[in-house]
Amino acid sequence: MRAILIIARKELQSFFDSLIAYVLLIVFLAITGFFTWLLESDVFFIKQATLSVFFGYANFALLIFIPAVTMKMLAEENKSGTIELLLTKPITNWQVLWGKFLACLALIVFALLCTLPYYITVANLSVGKFDHGVIFCGYFAILLTSAAYISIGLFASSISNNQIVSFLIALVIGVIFFFIFGMVSNVFGGALGDTLNYLDFMSHYGSISRGVVDSRDLIYFGSIMLLGMVLSELSLSKRTISE
Amino acid sequence: MEVVIKNLVKKYDGHKAVDNVSFQVNKGEVLGFLGPNGAGKSTTMKIITCYLAPSEGDVEVGGYSILREPEKVKQLIGYLPENNPLYLDMPVIDFLEFSALLQGVRKDMVQKRIREMVVVCGLGGEKHKLIGELSKGYRQRVGLAQAMIHDPQVLILDEPTTGLDPNQIIEIRKLIKELGKEKTVILSTHILPEVEATCDRILIINKGKIAADGTAANLRSAVQGREIIRIKVEDGQMTDIMAALHTIPFVTKVDEVLGKENTFEVQTERMGSPKREIFKMCVEKGWILTEMTPFETRLEDIFHDLTTN
Numbered sequence: 001m002r003a004i005l006i007i008a009r010k011e012l013q014s015f016f017d018s019l020i021a022y023v024l025l026i027v028f029l030a031i032t033g034f035f036t037w038l039l040e041s042d043v044f045f046i047k048q049a050t051l052s053v054f055f056g057y058a059n060f061a062l063l064i065f066i067p068a069v070t071m072k073m074l075a076e077e078n079k080s081g082t083i084e085l086l087l088t089k090p091i092t093n094w095q096v097l098w099g100k101f102l103a104c105l106a107l108i109v110f111a112l113l114c115t116l117p118y119y120i121t122v123a124n125l126s127v128g129k130f131d132h133g134v135i136f137c138g139y140f141a142i143l144l145t146s147a148a149y150i151s152i153g154l155f156a157s158s159i160s161n162n163q164i165v166s167f168l169i170a171l172v173i174g175v176i177f178f179f180i181f182g183m184v185s186n187v188f189g190g191a192l193g194d195t196l197n198y199l200d201f202m203s204h205y206g207s208i209s210r211g212v213v214d215s216r217d218l219i220y221f222g223s224i225m226l227l228g229m230v231l232s233e234l235s236l237s238k239r240t241i242s243e
Numbered sequence: 244m245e246v247v248i249k250n251l252v253k254k255y256d257g258h259k260a261v262d263n264v265s266f267q268v269n270k271g272e273v274l275g276f277l278g279p280n281g282a283g284k285s286t287t288m289k290i291i292t293c294y295l296a297p298s299e300g301d302v303e304v305g306g307y308s309i310l311r312e313p314e315k316v317k318q319l320i321g322y323l324p325e326n327n328p329l330y331l332d333m334p335v336i337d338f339l340e341f342s343a344l345l346q347g348v349r350k351d352m353v354q355k356r357i358r359e360m361v362v363v364c365g366l367g368g369e370k371h372k373l374i375g376e377l378s379k380g381y382r383q384r385v386g387l388a389q390a391m392i393h394d395p396q397v398l399i400l401d402e403p404t405t406g407l408d409p410n411q412i413i414e415i416r417k418l419i420k421e422l423g424k425e426k427t428v429i430l431s432t433h434i435l436p437e438v439e440a441t442c443d444r445i446l447i448i449n450k451g452k453i454a455a456d457g458t459a460a461n462l463r464s465a466v467q468g469r470e471i472i473r474i475k476v477e478d479g480q481m482t483d484i485m486a487a488l489h490t491i492p493f494v495t496k497v498d499e500v501l502g503k504e505n506t507f508e509v510q511t512e513r514m515g516s517p518k519r520e521i522f523k524m525c526v527e528k529g530w531i532l533t534e535m536t537p538f539e540t541r542l543e544d545i546f547h548d549l550t551t552n
Contacts, residue, residue, distance in 0.1 A: 006344045014332055081328030085389075088292040088324070089345040090317040240296040 003091040007099025008106065011073070015107055024065055028111050031061045036118060050131070051122055054115065055138040055209045059202075062108070062146055063178055067170035069107055070153025071163045073100045074232070078161035093236040097154060097229055104150045105143075112139060134211045141208035144221040145201055149174055151228025158235040177201045177224075244305040244319060244396040244427055245269045246291065252299035253286050260286045262451035263300075268444075270396075273423035275442030276431035279550050283451040284431040285325045288401050291429070292322045304397055318347060321395035323403055327386040331375030335366060335385055338374060339392060346393035360388040363418065365411075379406035387415065391422075398422060400430040404437060416441045435543055447549050454549040462545050471544070472518065475506045475534035476525060487524055493517045506534070
């Protein structure tokens with residue numbers, strides 16, 4: 001655990017030392033803020049004290065935001081050779097991966113904390129009884145989706161030493177999970193359609209953000225996250241597998 | 244703390260980069276790892292530091308196996324990888340702290356160790372700069388500092404003096420020698436005088452196999468007798484002299500010395516010395532022998548002999 005925190009701290013530091021964190025935070029807040037408050041179908045238009053508009057757009061912002069955060073995580077270490085420096089320290093591949101995972105997740109949490117004024121505003125705008133639970137579930141759903149997507153991003157970063165390549169790989173996988181599975185599942189019926197629908201991020205995201213926290217959704221996000229981490233670990237440990 | 248390498252084999256796509264290498268390095272010994280490019284030096288070092296897994300064989304560091312207890316092994320080792328990879332966007336101090344914490348240095352000792360390393364490696368003026376802003380020599384010092392930050396029992400240094408200026412090289416060599424008194428040091432290098440200056444023992448590796456193992460003096464005596472004699476003969480034709488020298492027993496090779504008239508380098512076999520015969524021959528032919536200098540066999544020649552066959 002100690003090693004995980006040391007690595008997470010270092011990665012977070014390097015987010016904020018470089019411009020990455022600031023640029024991404026501003027872009028994230030700009031996109032979500034614009035769609036939530038300024039566009040025609042915004043919070044005022046639907047005349048309900050909810051943040052459902054925000055939660056809808058936040059997801060799409062994260063679709064690009066997360067690969068941009070994860071792309072350098074391992075690809076840069078592979079390229080510069082620092083991965084050798086890191087892995088010859090008395091730590092395991094898992095500690096390296098979870099440390100980096102945690103740093104990315106912390107950045108997302110930070111970005112979401114910056115949107116708390118949205119919540120406070122909407123809560124104060126509401127006339128009747130405000131449903132805090134739905135807001136909480138919305139944030140929870142975003143975090144789960146982010147965690148799953150970060151692990152995909154880390155995997156994409158682990159298999160390449162080029163940041164652009166890992167960004168694109170993560171984005172393509174993300175698009176498949178966010179859109180393609182859902183779209184294709186409508187075409188097929190029956191068991192195949194159900195399976196594809198189950199694989200779709202949005203169906204799970206939707207149900208949690210509506211306030212329905214089902215164990216199936218938790219298991220889904222948990223397994224995607226673990227799968228991404230296991231694949232990243234395999235890719236890191238490839239070098240130590242003897243022929 | 245001893246490092247024992249047992250029958251190490253590393254295959255890359257069927258090609259053996261390291262081929263059944265076994266040796267042992269003991270506490271208080273500085274082992275110089277020599278070999279041409281691609282001989283398997285770095286691969287061996289990467290295996291000892293648990294970065295790569297061997298195809299066959301094992302390495303034990305202080306009794307811990309790299310296969311079964313890599314975490315323990317990694318704690319004991321300080322490693323400076325080839326090309327000295329560093330996080331260029333980190334300040335020197337932060338990087339050293341990061342390394343110290345990962346190496347498991349106790350929290351209350353971290354600052355003290357960093358201060359010591361800054362002094363030892365001469366980083367005083369640069370400690371707050373980003374590593375990316377440093378020159379190659381200073382980066383090399385940062386690499387050495389992170390390798391030594393946890394006061395490891397075993398130091399593995401892959402080409403530690405590349406990029407340093409001559410004064411720094413002397414300092415670092417002194418430091419390595421100092422460390423070598425109490426610790427186990429394995430270093431690789433291309434620079435032969437460096438090995439003579441710092442190492443107690445030399446291991447020459449070629450095409451993945453050990454070609455020679457011993458002290459510089461040992462290696463010399465192994466090829467001793469194989470003298471090189473420089474002679475200068477006047478009053479004769481170059482070609483005649485060449486031909487005549489070849490007929491003398493024990494002579495294996497005659498080279499003209501470029502740029503110097505009538506001067507030759509004669510290599511001899513280890514069985515005997517042809518000095519007398521050369522003298523007699525000159526008398527018989529009426530040539531004047533104006534110079535005859537025996538050379539000690541240089542490490543370069545041993546290295547060349549062992550790695551080009």
